Amino acid sequence: MIEFKDAAVVAPDSGVPILEPTSLRLTERHISIIGANGGGKSTLVRLINGLVLPSEGSVEVEGLDVARHGPKVRRIVGFLFTDPSAQLIMPTAIEDVMLSLRRTIDKKDERADAALAALEEIGLGDRADVSVNALSGGQRQLLALAGVLAVTPRILIADEPTTLLDLRWRAHVGSLLRSLPVQLIEVTHDLDSAARAERTLVIDDGGVAFDGSPIEAVAFYRDLMFGRVSRRPSA
Amino acid sequence: MISMLGLYRPRSTPLHAAPAWFKVLLLVTLAITTVLVSDPVTSVGIMCACVLLLASTEPPAKATLYAMLGTLAVAGLSSGLHVWRGDYARAIDVAADLIGIVALALAVTCSTSMAAMLDFVSAVARPIRFLLPPETLGLMFALMLRALPEVARLYLESRMAARARGLDRSVRAVVFPTTTRSVGFALQLGQALHARGIAEEARERRRSRRAAPPGQPSRRRRRGRAGAAVGPREGVVPPASSMSREDAFALLAGHASDARPRDPARSQP
Known part of the structure; x- marks a missing residue:
């Protein structure tokens, strides 16, 4: 379970509020987060694994305070970024998965076997020794996901994971994420994907503008974007 | 653009089989030797050996050619200066040294994976x-x-x-x-x-x-065999949804066969 306790984020230099004090309990298996660009969606999810620390209040993951137990929390929470290029560190696919496995498998041979098996299972076996620069966008996102899943997280945060992908890869990566037996927190601009969640948050202007069922949330978001409603406190 | 990082190809050549430390040691030793030795015949001999070593690693042709052409241009300029001054022996020595070192460096790059280099x-x-x-x-x-x-x-x-x-x-x-x-x-x-x-x-x-007390093995050693650290973390009770790596990749495999695009391993968006 993820719990926000009046967590707020303020820009350190200017003092401008990025996220207003927010209290949430995220217990559902699939939660989607939608909202306009610059509204604070990424800041909200980055609080969950300590990429951003709250200026006020606290965030707890499975009872662990993120600010105090960052490394432990990051073993529980995997994070998938929008641009997989920035997430891939090693020059080839197999070496990147092996880098993730360094945490759990000490022997190099065993690590290589496990990484190759993982790549074969996601359909990238024949690309194992190919430079990550030579992979397509969809393949890179799958590789990034393989690197995250290799360390068996229980919560997966996906920050606009399909934004840079074409329709085919978007559908593939989206359905794959939804089927994983982890708690999935998905930030997305894809309203169809958002509507498939169990709960949806609409983030606007640094706060939670709506928190409820996906169908209602998407309708509210459309109205909000076209100026038919104004922001209201969370339901 | 050709990335130098894409030069490594898994092969079964002797240089691929050699450990990374040996290859780096060979590179450093030969680099020092070529700088110290100013005999053009020796330099040309070392250069030939290095080029043969590079060829033995079966490098990707295009990228290697680009790298070597650039080196040849620099070597041509450097030796041209010595030829202009009438020092022909020095011209051959400088060009051979440069080509030899770059060829050997490429041979090491082509035959050593990043993981092996990282471990080294x-x-x-x-x-x-x-x-x-x-x-x-x-x-x-x-x-x-x-x-x-x-x-x-x-x-x-x-x-x-x-x-x-x-x-x-x-x-x-x-x-x-x-x-x-x-x-x-x-x-x-x-x-x-x-x-x-x-x-x-x-x-x-x-x-x-x-933190390991004196006389006791470190946590890493206590943990023992590879993979022993996988599993529930200290102080955290795994929920029912906790999955193993095998489960996760089995799911990925299911999707790869059922829902993936026609040929995701080859398709280019």
């Missing part, structure tokens, strides 16, 4: 582990190599964008976006490292080794 750098850095965790140093090395093609890509994109705006000759229109986007990439990469907990792992290992 980590092992070499062990004596200074009190200053810097070896894993972190190895990671820094990998990140440096990772950044090179990315910065080159950003430069090319910035140059194209400048051209599209009719700013072909403006250095500022290319340098500024390249610099700012490079910094942005570095920040993203840093966040990704943080999110994957990679550098933290090195720090934690160092802490746990320090």
